[in-house]
Amino acid sequence: MVLSILHRMTGLFLALGLCALVYWLLSAAAGESAYGQAAWLLRGGLFRALLYAWLASFCYHFLNGLRHLAWDAGFGLERAHARRSGRLVVVLALVAFLIAAWVLFFPRAGAP
Amino acid sequence: MSLRSPLAVVLGRGAAGEGAAHWWAQRASALALVPLTLWFVVALARLPLDDYVAVTLWMSNGANPLWLALLVVVLCFHSRLGVQVVIEDYVHGAGLKIMALLLNSAAHLLLATAGLYALLRVALRGLS
Numbered sequence: 383m384v385l386s387i388l389h390r391m392t393g394l395f396l397a398l399g400l401c402a403l404v405y406w407l408l409s410a411a412a413g414e415s416a417y418g419q420a421a422w423l424l425r426g427g428l429f430r431a432l433l434y435a436w437l438a439s440f441c442y443h444f445l446n447g448l449r450h451l452a453w454d455a456g457f458g459l460e461r462a463h464a465r466r467s468g469r470l471v472v473v474l475a476l477v478a479f480l481i482a483a484w485v486l487f488f489p490r491a492g493a494p
Numbered sequence: 495m496s497l498r499s500p501l502a503v504v505l506g507r508g509a510a511g512e513g514a515a516h517w518w519a520q521r522a523s524a525l526a527l528v529p530l531t532l533w534f535v536v537a538l539a540r541l542p543l544d545d546y547v548a549v550t551l552w553m554s555n556g557a558n559p560l561w562l563a564l565l566v567v568v569l570c571f572h573s574r575l576g577v578q579v580v581i582e583d584y585v586h587g588a589g590l591k592i593m594a595l596l597l598n599s600a601a602h603l604l605l606a607t608a609g610l611y612a613l614l615r616v617a618l619r620g621l622s
Binding site: 390393394396397400401403404407408410411414417418421440444447448450451454482485486 | 521524525528531535538539543544546547549550553562566569570573576577580602605608609611612613615616
């Protein structure tokens with residue numbers, strides 16, 4: 383199914399995001415100028431696009447992960463149920479992404 | 495000589511040679527990441543991310559270093575297990591597969607160690 387392969391793809395992509403998270407932490411440990419450089423880099427065009435993509439991937443992977451956990455606990459396994467929860471996850475992920483992107487990227491000018 | 499019957503050996507291990515341990519670890523870490531990642535995203539949204547002093551103060555404040563360390567470790571653990579499954583499914587050829595699995599483990603171990611080192615350095619700087 384499309385949503386299942388999407389879970390894997392977003393998961394792989396988020397694994398790359400781990401590198402960015404660790405880079406951010408290391409820059410904070412290295413000092414003010416290194417942190418400023420990292421913040422500048424992460425704010426730039428390419429990384430900004432990547433951050434949006436990571437946020438969207440996280441929203442989907444998180445919500446679809448909850449769906450998988452529910453399945454593992456034995457809930458919602460009927461075909462009609464699974465279809466409905468799949469659509470719900472896609473809609474909720476989109477809403478969560480828009481809200482999170484708005485809160486994280488827009489109110490403070492220049493925030494990465 | 496083993497005293498376990500062939501059937502018990504088969505039932506206890508499965509095709510990967512490790513039974514259901516991987517499956518459980520993946521689910522348990524996923525469950526742990528639900529509150530941890532939510533906490534992290536909310537915290538990021540409230541932080542002035544351009545402000546070095548504010549960010550490092552937050553990183554070393556109260557129980558934050560503990561939650562951040564837990565986040566980094568569990569993220570790396572969960573990520574390693576997930577990438578491992580993808581490698582097992584899509585990388586073929588025994589040699590290449592083992593190389594990829596080793597590389598996956600090493601990379602995630604390195605990320606976890608580097609993350610913990612950074613957090614420790616930020617947290618301890620406040621004390622010195």
